[in-house]
Amino acid sequence: xxxDELVKQIAQQLDDSTESLDYATQLKLQRIRQQALxxxxxxxxxxxxxxxxxxFLVTASLAAVVVFNTQQTxxxxxxxxxxxxxxxxxxxxxxxxxxIQNLEFYEWLDxxxxxxxxx
Amino acid sequence: MTxxxxxxxxxxxxxxxxxxxxxxxxxQRQQLDNFLASVERKxxxxxxxxxxxxxxxxxxxxxxxxxxxxxxxxxxxxxxPPLFYRILNSKINDxxxxxxxxxRWMIWPSFRQQNDDTNDYNLVESAPDSSQAPFENMxxxxxxxxxxxxxxxxxxxxxxxxxxxxxxxxxxxETAYAMGCSEGSVKTHYSRAIHFLKDNMQTFDG
Numbered sequence: 259x260x261x262d263e264l265v266k267q268i269a270q271q272l273d274d275s276t277e278s279l280d281y282a283t284q285l286k287l288q289r290i291r292q293q294a295l296x297x298x299x300x301x302x303x304x305x306x307x308x309x310x311x312x313x314f315l316v317t318a319s320l321a322a323v324v325v326f327n328t329q330q331t332x333x334x335x336x337x338x339x340x341x342x343x344x345x346x347x348x349x350x351x352x353x354x355x356x357x358i359q360n361l362e363f364y365e366w367l368d369x370x371x372x373x374x375x376x377x
Numbered sequence: 378m379t380x381x382x383x384x385x386x387x388x389x390x391x392x393x394x395x396x397x398x399x400x401x402x403x404x405q406r407q408q409l410d411n412f413l414a415s416v417e418r419k420x421x422x423x424x425x426x427x428x429x430x431x432x433x434x435x436x437x438x439x440x441x442x443x444x445x446x447x448x449x450x451x452x453x454x455x456x457x458p459p460l461f462y463r464i465l466n467s468k469i470n471d472x473x474x475x476x477x478x479x480x481r482w483m484i485w486p487s488f489r490q491q492n493d494d495t496n497d498y499n500l501v502e503s504a505p506d507s508s509q510a511p512f513e514n515m516x517x518x519x520x521x522x523x524x525x526x527x528x529x530x531x532x533x534x535x536x537x538x539x540x541x542x543x544x545x546x547x548x549x550x551e552t553a554y555a556m557g558c559s560e561g562s563v564k565t566h567y568s569r570a571i572h573f574l575k576d577n578m579q580t581f582d583g
Contacts, residue, residue: 261571261575264571264574264575264578265543265571268524268543268544268574269543269544271520271521271524272419272422272524272540272544273544274521275422275521275524275525276418276419276421276422277418278521279418279421283421283435284418286435287417287418287421287435287438288414288417290417290435290438290439290442291410291413291414291417291442293439293443294413294439294442294443294445294446295406295409295410295446297443297446297447298447299446299447299448299450299451300447300448
């Protein structure tokens with residue numbers, strides 16, 4: 259018998275054998291297929307590990323750049339942070355804007371009054 | 378109507394997904410279902426030829442299906458057949474390794490016992506065969522029975538090479554991928570399988 263004929267014959271017989279599988283086995287196969295389809299697909303390593311990691315690295319790099327730049331620009335003025343705090347305090351205050359604008363005058367008046375009292 | 382199994386696994390993500398994504402998920406699940414339905418009986422026969430055990434064959438097919446769904450369902454549909462058979466063959470090879478170890482441990486006590494009683498101990502006869510009866514009951518056709526018995530006599534690698542090439546219609550490269558070996562090994566295993574089958578064909582021919 260030629261190889262091709264042999265292969266053909268065996269393949270045909272195997273095909274027939276799958277068609278003639280008993281009903282119980284076919285039902286079992288159907289059931290295990292349905293069970294397999296209920297398995298949640300696992301994300302690949304790229305999705306599961308490298309994507310969050312790369313997102314984290316990009317965020318960390320951006321944060322580092324922002325912090326570095328902020329430090330570079332604030333270095334010449336030593337009391338920059340104090341000024342910011344004062345600004346925030348002014349904005350949050352309930353006093354009239356006119357009072358705040360004349361604050362230097364009131365400070366002078368206060369000092370002058372104190373000096374007059376001392377003398 | 379969509380079968381419940383197609384949505385059940387994805388309840389969490391599925392409900393959050395957009396309508397287009399939902400449609401894609403369902404279509405992919407349907408494709409997977411169709412693919413697995415098309416190979417399940419062949420896969421069962423392949424496992425059965427190799428293990429000669431119905432329950433173990435069903436288990437191996439289930440494990441292969443689950444792994445395909447879990448790991449490779451996002452792969453293109455045309456890549457599923459070689460991937461599936463590669464997983465199945467790997468599971469079958471694992472099964473043979475486990476059997477080897479199990480048989481070694483099961484033979485040892487009976488060997489000692491028999492050796493005490495008599496000297497003409499037969500290792501082959503003492504090997505455990507827990508599943509012969511269900512297997513024999515299940516296979517109805519005598520010709521199929523004989524063919525499966527004949528294929529069972531091939532080594533696991535020869536069985537895989539022959540079945541993938543001759544039955545599944547894979548070319549040498551696809552078979553090599555599914556078996557996880559070189560193309561040269563596939564040719565060797567296939568050639569030896571053909572020779573063996575030719576020599577022993579008369580046992581079930583006609």
